[in-house]
Amino acid sequence: MNQILQQLVNGISLGAIYALIALGYTMIYGVLRFINFAHGDVFMVGAFMGYYAATWVSSIAPIGTVPAAILVFLISMTICAVLGAAIEFLAYRPLRNRPKLTVLITAIGVSLFLEYVGQHPAVFGPDPKGFPSIISSRPIIQSTLLTLNVVQVVVIGVSLMLMFVLRFVVMRTRIGTAMRAVSYNQQAASLMGINISLVITFTFAVGSALAAAGGILYASQYPSIDPLMGIMPGLKAFVAAVLGGIGNIPGAALGGFIIGIVETFAAGTFLSTYRDAIVFAILIGILIFKPSGLLGKKEIEKV
Amino acid sequence: MRSNYVLLIALAFVFAASQGIGFLNHYYLQILMYIGFNIILATSLNLINGFTGQFSLGHAGFMGVGAYSAAIVSTYLTTHGFGTDGAMGSVVLLVSLLISGFIAALAGLAVGYPSLRLKGDYLAIVTLGFNEIIRVIIQNVDFKIGGVDYVGGARGFTVPKLTTFAWTFGVAVVVVWVIENLINSTYGRGFLAVRDDEVAAEAMGVNTTKFKVRAFVIGAFCAGIGGGLFGHFIQYINPDSFTFLKSIEIVVMVILGGMGSTPGVIIAAIVLTILPEALREIDQYRMIVYSLLLIILMIARPQGLFGTESIKRRTKKRRASNPATAIT
Numbered sequence: 001m002n003q004i005l006q007q008l009v010n011g012i013s014l015g016a017i018y019a020l021i022a023l024g025y026t027m028i029y030g031v032l033r034f035i036n037f038a039h040g041d042v043f044m045v046g047a048f049m050g051y052y053a054a055t056w057v058s059s060i061a062p063i064g065t066v067p068a069a070i071l072v073f074l075i076s077m078t079i080c081a082v083l084g085a086a087i088e089f090l091a092y093r094p095l096r097n098r099p100k101l102t103v104l105i106t107a108i109g110v111s112l113f114l115e116y117v118g119q120h121p122a123v124f125g126p127d128p129k130g131f132p133s134i135i136s137s138r139p140i141i142q143s144t145l146l147t148l149n150v151v152q153v154v155v156i157g158v159s160l161m162l163m164f165v166l167r168f169v170v171m172r173t174r175i176g177t178a179m180r181a182v183s184y185n186q187q188a189a190s191l192m193g194i195n196i197s198l199v200i201t202f203t204f205a206v207g208s209a210l211a212a213a214g215g216i217l218y219a220s221q222y223p224s225i226d227p228l229m230g231i232m233p234g235l236k237a238f239v240a241a242v243l244g245g246i247g248n249i250p251g252a253a254l255g256g257f258i259i260g261i262v263e264t265f266a267a268g269t270f271l272s273t274y275r276d277a278i279v280f281a282i283l284i285g286i287l288i289f290k291p292s293g294l295l296g297k298k299e300i301e302k303v
Numbered sequence: 304m305r306s307n308y309v310l311l312i313a314l315a316f317v318f319a320a321s322q323g324i325g326f327l328n329h330y331y332l333q334i335l336m337y338i339g340f341n342i343i344l345a346t347s348l349n350l351i352n353g354f355t356g357q358f359s360l361g362h363a364g365f366m367g368v369g370a371y372s373a374a375i376v377s378t379y380l381t382t383h384g385f386g387t388d389g390a391m392g393s394v395v396l397l398v399s400l401l402i403s404g405f406i407a408a409l410a411g412l413a414v415g416y417p418s419l420r421l422k423g424d425y426l427a428i429v430t431l432g433f434n435e436i437i438r439v440i441i442q443n444v445d446f447k448i449g450g451v452d453y454v455g456g457a458r459g460f461t462v463p464k465l466t467t468f469a470w471t472f473g474v475a476v477v478v479v480w481v482i483e484n485l486i487n488s489t490y491g492r493g494f495l496a497v498r499d500d501e502v503a504a505e506a507m508g509v510n511t512t513k514f515k516v517r518a519f520v521i522g523a524f525c526a527g528i529g530g531g532l533f534g535h536f537i538q539y540i541n542p543d544s545f546t547f548l549k550s551i552e553i554v555v556m557v558i559l560g561g562m563g564s565t566p567g568v569i570i571a572a573i574v575l576t577i578l579p580e581a582l583r584e585i586d587q588y589r590m591i592v593y594s595l596l597l598i599i600l601m602i603a604r605p606q607g608l609f610g611t612e613s614i615k616r617r618t619k620k621r622r623a624s625n626p627a628t629a630i631t
Contacts, residue, residue: 035424094602100423101358102605105558108551109597116590235435238428277439280432287429288417 005146007268008261013152013221015260016159020214021237022244022252023166024207030183030247031203034100037107038087039211040234041114042080044227046212047131047219048124049076054132069134073158076216077209084208085201093197118227131223134216155217162213163253166206170249175202183247232276236263239283245296254294306484313476321469332468334580339471340533341572343478345556346565347525350482352554353562354491355518356498358423361414361430362526362553364437365407367545369527370534371441373403374462375453377535382451387463396465400474400531407527408520410437415519419512434547442542459541466536474532478525483565485521494518498563555597561607571608 021043028036053075057068091110095103119126141148170176181189182199190196218233219225240259244251259279266275286293324332348362376399381387385395414433421429445456454460485491493514496504505511534540552575560571582589600608 035428091598091602098605101356102601104358104424104427105554106598106601108554109594109601112551112590112594113598116594120587120591235428235431239432242425242428273443274439277436280436283432284417284429287421287425291420291425 003268007264009146009148009152011261011264012257013155013260014264015240015257016156017214017218017221017256018233018237018240018260019253019256020159020162020210020217021233022240022256023163023249024211025238025241026244026246026249026252027179027203027207029241031179031186031200032092032103034103035107035238036204036207037104037234038110038114039207040230040232040237041111041118042084042087042208042230043211043215043218043234043237044118044225044230045083045114046076046080046208046215047225047229048118048129048215048227049079049212050134050216050219051129051131051225054134058132063132063134064136072134073213073216077212080212080215081205081209084204084211087208088201088204093200115227115231124227126227128224128226131219131225133220133223135220137220151220155221158213158217162210166210167249169206175199179203236279239279242283242293243286245293248293248295248297251293251295306480310476310480313480314473317472317476318469320472321467324468334576336466336468336471336536338573338576339468339475340529340536341553341556341576342475342569343471343529343532344526344553345560345568345572346475346479346482347522347529348553349557349560349563349565349568350486350494350525351518351522352557353564353568354486354498355494355515356501357515357518358427359414359430359519359522360427360547360550360554361432361434361437362522363545363547363549364414364430364434365410365523365526366530366533366549367437367441367540367542368410368523369403369407369530370540370545371454371460371530372406372527373399373531374460374534374540376402377463377465378451378453378460379448381463382449387465392465393470395463396470396531396535399465399535400528403531404524404528407530408524410527411519411521411523412516414523415516419515431547431550434545434550438542438545441545455541457542459539460534462534462538462540464535464538466532471532471536474528478528479565479569482521482525486565495563555593558597559600559608564607567607 021039024039024042025036028034028039050072053072054063054068056075057063057071061068061071087110091106092103095106118124135154136150138150139147140150140153168176170179178189178194178199179202181192181194182196186196189199214233214237215230218229236259237256240255241252242255243258244253244255246252259282262282263275263279266272266278271278324335327335344362344366348359351357351359351362377395380395380398385391387395410433414430417426417429441454442457444454445458446453452460486494493504493509494517496507496509497511497514497518501511530545533544556571556575557568559575560567560569579586579589582592
């Protein structure tokens with residue numbers, strides 16, 4: 001029984017990371033109406049960029065300090081933002097207005113491409129790497145009821161902060177308004193003088209930067225990174241986005257927390273070996289019974 | 304009627320070839336067998352993805368269900384007095400394959416139903432989810448009957464060797480024949496109608512729901528048999544053989560060959576089985592090339608290398624010049 005509080009904290013910190021990845025899925029779905037399968041792999045690249053950035057930063061400054069950690073985050077998020085925009089420009093832009101299936105297959109192609117390029121010895125290499133502790137794992141609270149690490153607090157704190165920043169950008173800034181307009185009606189938005197391509201590029205850049213932050217946080221919590229690490233968190237974050245209602249930003253955050261908590265609790269019981277299956281069962285259940293998700297709006301198909 | 308002769312000739316050819324492949328060493332035989340399995344899997348996935356326009360990423364799941372149920376049946380039979388040689392072995396294999404096909408078809412039914420409400424990318428993710436659920440379940444099942452291990456969880460399952468060249472290619476020929484005939488029948492036009500325009504098909508009285516589920520059931524049945532053959536050839540199966548990466552591999556064959564083109568998909572299955580073997584030395588670039596190929600193909604030629612359109616047009620022309628076949 002005294003495990004419940006501990007599991008809840010673990011679940012929330014895992015869920016915060018899923019939420020960050022899910023935001024990227026949901027935003028890209030919002031503007032382009034397709035699932036960016038490669039998003040989980042951008043998350044992986046983010047973790048690796050964090051790894052290399054940390055190695056580089058440690059040569060000029062002591063690692064484990066706040067400025068060093070911020071620098072690592074900024075470097076990795078910038079690189080992934082550029083990567084995300086590049087993927088959109090090279091792979092998805094030529095396919096605008098093509099059937100959805102074509103775009104989906106391309107996305108799978110991009111995903112495989114990132115995974116296998118990452119596995120090449122000249123890039124990241126196939127073997128797992130130990131992630132440097134840019135955030136200390138010193139416990140803040142330690143009791144029989146609950147052990148709370150600095151990492152967990154930082155994970156939850158940084159995730160929430162990024163979610164609020166995103167909320168602010170989407171709801172209060174010019175580009176955010178443009179994003180919502182494109183998501184609502186692309187054609188009308190373009191008639192109002194919005195540069196659709198710019199908005200889409202921006203969305204990819206922001207989503208990828210969030211995934212990169214998620215990657216570093218994930219790697220800080222589970223400090224072993226490899227080129228295939230993005231597959232499962234990516235899929236689960238996708239489930240989170242669908243659970244919350246795809247295209248809905250608060251929904252993605254809610255879904256992320258739910259999936260994180262459910263998975264952690266399942267892992268603590270006799271169901272531990274089934275935890276991946278449970279997440280997918282949630283997905284199938286939600287798609288059958290409420291395909292619009294918990295917070296999503298129902299879409300009516302027009303002929 | 305003509306296609307029945309084609310079937311007989313093809314089966315006779317497979318039988319003749321099976322008598323003449325004794326000179327092949329184990330390595331080449333194995334590649335040949337993999338070509339056979341991949342033809343079965345890719346042609347049956349083509350029914351779902353290519354002809355019916357649904358997007359399944361879970362074919363390896365059906366294959367896994369088939370492989371395991373066939374292995375359970377054959378292990379049970381062989382430990383209860385049935386032999387693995389000659390005619391007895393063939394009977395055991397036949398029974399195992401039929402049962403595996405039916406169980407995989409049931410799994411197809413279970414996946415097909417949610418597909419009624421889902422389209423495109425959602426369906427892809429759900430089928431992928433089913434694939435993973437099936438894999439996780441297999442990983443957790445492990446039981447003994449009369450001192451013999453069944454399923455074996457993550458450790459894997461040792462299976463008697465029953466699959467021969469004649470069986471693999473015989474089944475491949477039958478699967479190709481069944482699916483081609485199905486699609487070219489009056490009834491089978493329903494699958495194409497669902498793909499081409501679901502709303503119009505519904506308006507024309509095609510029960511789109513039923514056709515989608517049927518595509519899943521038939522596709523899963525064939526994949527299950529393919530899985531059964533596969534298991535009885537490599538003699539050892541474990542859940543990692545049936546991850547969604549295997550599904551993606553089959554999907555790549557269907558896409559590369561051209562969705563909805565059986566000859567194209569068969570060629571793609573052959574090429575994509577031989578190519579990795581030929582590229583062994585540059586193995587680390589193989590998947591990079593694959594994925595790039597997929598992206599470039601989608602941008603430049605989304606109908607696949609061997610193109611559905613040209614083949615479809617050819618069929619149409621032939622039908623137009625020979626009105627007798629148009630009525631069948």
